[in-house]
Amino acid sequence: MGTSKTEGFSKEQIELAAITRALAHPARIAILQYLARVNACIGGEIVEALPLAQPTISRHLKELKAVGLIKGEIDGVRTNYCIDRERWEEVRRLMGGFFRTPVDEQDCC
Amino acid sequence: MGTSKTEGFSKEQIELAAITRALAHPARIAILQYLARVNACIGGEIVEALPLAQPTISRHLKELKAVGLIKGEIDGVRTNYCIDRERWEEVRRLMGGFFRTPVDEQDCC
DNA sequence: TTCTATTATTGCAATAATAGGATTAAATTG
């Protein structure tokens, strides 16, 4: 099928899956790290910073934008991308909550 | 292609992508939440807890096991799964580090 | 307008992922 079933899962589970799905590629991780590091809106430098062709990076940027982690601002002939801080915080909290699930003393394994 | 390029990306980027990839499905999120909640090793109860068929869940378990987030212990005719606490902590730190990237004051957007 | 620079989209081809039925494997029980 190739499609994930969603019926029967909670909204939070589906959103967590969507977010992690967006992160699930070295290029997208790299893009976010890059944007976070330069801490500014930049354009096509991303293409030069990654070992991928421009159309491919454009697709990755689109996916990151789709989950709201970054936003792109058209500035004349170029587009400046940067991290969406609000969403970033939101996602950080979501992920933090997920991993905070106390996995303390287990009575097995 | 369908295959992610890995040359040119750091080990950390590749691992983060692999981990998030493993989380990138509602069923796998649900499995981890379930295992964390019951805080114990259980077998086929997972199948009854999720809206998916047994073979499908078996596959999801395999993927989670592949990144080390869970471990399965064969106990007679059944298999007991539980969260690998050490790895869980490790991943928590990794993800925490990623999201901690200071996205503070930006001079744009 | 024409040329240039920059980003987005489209159109493939190759590969991966998802789902579940059928089957197999392994261990326990009678």
Add this chain to the structure above:
DNA sequence: CAATTTAATCCTATTATTGCAATAATAGAA
């Protein structure tokens, strides 16, 4: 051993993802 139970594997159909070349779209410069 035969029957049962449980999980894993095999198989197939379907859809998604990835990558890049080619092309389009957009805005500004000449």
